[in-house]
Amino acid sequence: MRAQDDEKRKRILDSTSNIIMTQGIAAVSLSKIAKNAGIASGTLYTYFKDKNDMLRALYLNRKERIAEAITQLDINGDPRQGFNHFMDLIYDYGQEHLDEFVLIREFGQSPILKSLNISQAEAYAGFESLEEFVQNGVSKQVFFDIDFQVILDYAYTPVIEYLISIQNGNLDPNKIPFEQIKMLSTRAIIMEESK
Structure with a gap:
């Protein structure tokens, strides 16, 4: 398992927040978050088990x-x-x-x-x-x-x-x-x- 990077986790949460603020919660998808954060989609799973886990962490x-x-x-x-x-x-x-x-x-x-x-x-x-x-x-x-x-x-x-x-x-x-x-x-x- 890859080590977590606090800065990368923050980027993921900030990207998720940005998507929600500009497009709404329903528009949140792992691929959009990864693209917005400038990371590979698979990297998200190093930090969160799924989209709901990410939304929970953001909230x-x-x-x-x-x-x-x-x-x-x-x-x-x-x-x-x-x-x-x-x-x-x-x-x-x-x-x-x-x-x-x-x-x-x-x-x-x-x-x-x-x-x-x-x-x-x-x-x-x-x-x-x-x-x-x-x-x-x-x-x-x-x-x-x-x-x-x-x-x-x-x-x-x-x-x-x-x-x-x-x-x-x-x-x-x-x-x-x-x-x-x-x-x-x-x-x-x-x-x-x-x-």
């Missing part, structure tokens, strides 16, 4: 990269400041790596995700601190007491959609600054302070 790789970038939070700090910081982390990473967020959304909207047999624990590996952060905010009666995933979606999804709209030229960030998006999300998640 988990991108989730891991996103988790690393957006989970730099003070779990026990002020939930209001933490929520604001969380949205900033998503925005900052999304400005440079929007394709990763869009790729994860593409997987989420495709029936192929179920066939990849990714457990919930695998899908949320690296995001555990976000659940703790939300639980802290709920226990301090700052966040509404709802499932942590719903709370995160109210921060995550608007930022991604905002960045996509800017990228597509449908929204002018000078007319609708990011601070407005943060304000709307904050109103949906943070309970009003009693007066």
Whole structure:
């Protein structure tokens, strides 16, 4: 068996991502990936047992990269400041790596995700601190007491959609600054302070 080369594995994953982003998940084939990565088709099997194994690895790789970038939070700090910081982390990473967020959304909207047999624990590996952060905010009666995933979606999804709209030229960030998006999300998640 041939030894694996980290750079080649990265090229394979990046090529797979490129195909998905330009042609959709259904267009992914081993021959396209090999051609796009500049390697022989047989080389793919040194790294992955089949196409689903490759797609699974890509999904988990991108989730891991996103988790690393957006989970730099003070779990026990002020939930209001933490929520604001969380949205900033998503925005900052999304400005440079929007394709990763869009790729994860593409997987989420495709029936192929179920066939990849990714457990919930695998899908949320690296995001555990976000659940703790939300639980802290709920226990301090700052966040509404709802499932942590719903709370995160109210921060995550608007930022991604905002960045996509800017990228597509449908929204002018000078007319609708990011601070407005943060304000709307904050109103949906943070309970009003009693007066």
